[in-house]
Amino acid sequence: MKVPKAIQNLIESFERLPGIGPKTAQRLTFYLLHVPQEELDHFSQSVQGLKRGTLICSSCFTVGETDPCQICSDPTRDSSIICVVEQPLDVMALEKNGKYTGLYHVLHGKIDPLNNIGPDEIFIKQLIERIRNNELGIREIILATNPTMEGEATAMYIAKKLGEFKMQPFDSAQGKNSKCKISRIGRGLPVGADIEYADEVTLQRAMEGRSDYS
Amino acid sequence: MKVPKAIQNLIESFERLPGIGPKTAQRLTFYLLHVPQEELDHFSQSVQGLKRGTLICSSCFTVGETDPCQICSDPTRDSSIICVVEQPLDVMALEKNGKYTGLYHVLHGKIDPLNNIGPDEIFIKQLIERIRNNELGIREIILATNPTMEGEATAMYIAKKLGEFKMQPFDSAQGKNSKCKISRIGRGLPVGADIEYADEVTLQRAMEGRSDYS
Numbered sequence: 315m316k317v318p319k320a321i322q323n324l325i326e327s328f329e330r331l332p333g334i335g336p337k338t339a340q341r342l343t344f345y346l347l348h349v350p351q352e353e354l355d356h357f358s359q360s361v362q363g364l365k366r367g368t369l370i371c372s373s374c375f376t377v378g379e380t381d382p383c384q385i386c387s388d389p390t391r392d393s394s395i396i397c398v399v400e401q402p403l404d405v406m407a408l409e410k411n412g413k414y415t416g417l418y419h420v421l422h423g424k425i426d427p428l429n430n431i432g433p434d435e436i437f438i439k440q441l442i443e444r445i446r447n448n449e450l451g452i453r454e455i456i457l458a459t460n461p462t463m464e465g466e467a468t469a470m471y472i473a474k475k476l477g478e479f480k481m482q483p484f485d486s487a488q489g490k491n492s493k494c495k496i497s498r499i500g501r502g503l504p505v506g507a508d509i510e511y512a513d514e515v516t517l518q519r520a521m522e523g524r525s526d527y528s
Numbered sequence: 529m530k531v532p533k534a535i536q537n538l539i540e541s542f543e544r545l546p547g548i549g550p551k552t553a554q555r556l557t558f559y560l561l562h563v564p565q566e567e568l569d570h571f572s573q574s575v576q577g578l579k580r581g582t583l584i585c586s587s588c589f590t591v592g593e594t595d596p597c598q599i600c601s602d603p604t605r606d607s608s609i610i611c612v613v614e615q616p617l618d619v620m621a622l623e624k625n626g627k628y629t630g631l632y633h634v635l636h637g638k639i640d641p642l643n644n645i646g647p648d649e650i651f652i653k654q655l656i657e658r659i660r661n662n663e664l665g666i667r668e669i670i671l672a673t674n675p676t677m678e679g680e681a682t683a684m685y686i687a688k689k690l691g692e693f694k695m696q697p698f699d700s701a702q703g704k705n706s707k708c709k710i711s712r713i714g715r716g717l718p719v720g721a722d723i724e725y726a727d728e729v730t731l732q733r734a735m736e737g738r739s740d741y742s
Contacts, residue, residue, distance in 0.1 A: 320581025367534025
């Protein structure tokens with residue numbers, strides 16, 4: 315039996331999504347056959363309008379409805395701290411608790427040579443430009459790429475590239491305010507973890523990243 | 529940070545699909561942000577055209593491009609056997625090896641009282657009508673609902689409803705051709721299974737369904 319073209323088309327569209335295999339694609343498609351046409355229309359419009367209804371912020375490159383984005387255009391936020399993340403979703407995760415009040419910079423990826431993604435494919439150059447052009451002075455750059463092999467490599471690369479802006483121990487004594495601190499997001503045991511089951515590298519990071527007991 | 533409306537819309541649309549939670553919906557949506565607009569348009573059209581490009585066969589209720597469907601309108605198929613399945617996907621699975629040459633009847637569901645689906649919500653009445661109206665005579669009805677609790681209950685209900693058409697041991701001797709055989713799809717150990725790990729019910733079914741060694 316030939317699968318109807320309309321069904322085959324949608325199965326193929328679903329299959330292109332990450333983490334969705336042929337079986338799931340089939341299941342989703344046949345589920346949608348039982349859904350009212352209005353809901354299909356709504357879904358269809360959401361897909362079509364996804365990119366038309368969003369803008370990439372020209373300053374921090376996150377995804378928003380305006381340019382500059384809501385965060386970059388908020389005067390109450392501390393523009394002297396920039397948190398560098400891989401994806402717009404990371405911004406949302408960090409914004410959830412609302413504790414961080416600085417700005418962001420979204421790289422839209424990580425350096426990943428195995429997938430042919432080099433430093434020029436992600437927004438690293440724009441980050442350096444942004445720091446160079448910032449006349450108000452940036453105090454700190456937090457490298458918050460994921461603690462994976464690629465994320466660590468990306469953080470390392472950026473830290474090296476930002477060497478010229480990095481504050482040396484003697485700088486603050488000399489009153490040089492044009493330099494900034496470069497930090498890496500804390501790595502260690504997540505809340506609720508069990509030391510017994512933690513992997514070696516996480517444990518090592520947790521020991522290295524220990525802080526004064528207050 | 530407020531999530532852009534366009535993104536929120538698509539996340540919500542994805543979340544409505546079965547087996548897709550909030551995290552997966554987010555991941556899929558942000559993946560689509562990196563996809564060219566033409567591909568989004570194609571996806572969007574596939575969703576919108578899904579039901580417009582398909583028809584439910586008025587005879588067997590499977591999903592196809594024509595009415596009657598490709599199977600029902602095929603003169604080479606044996607119209608004296610009807611295989612009753614729950615979903616159009618089951619038809620495709622059974623058609624894959626091409627060994628079955630009879631017709632189908634798709635119920636579009638199963639009797640599932642916990643989800644408020646009774647016998648009238650699925651195409652059981654239409655199956656009975658179809659058998660009653662069939663003047664050529666149906667020789668066999670294969671109940672191929674899933675071997676789950678609901679599928680078994682559905683098969684049992686249909687078998688009971690079809691009682692009037694059921695061939696009794698003495699019917700064939702009397703030359704009554706208007707009656708038919710009602711069978712249930714074989715249940716037992718699937719190919720590649722391990723008796724050691726099979727559950728009790730499957731083992732019991734496998735013993736009950738044993739056949740002569742040929």
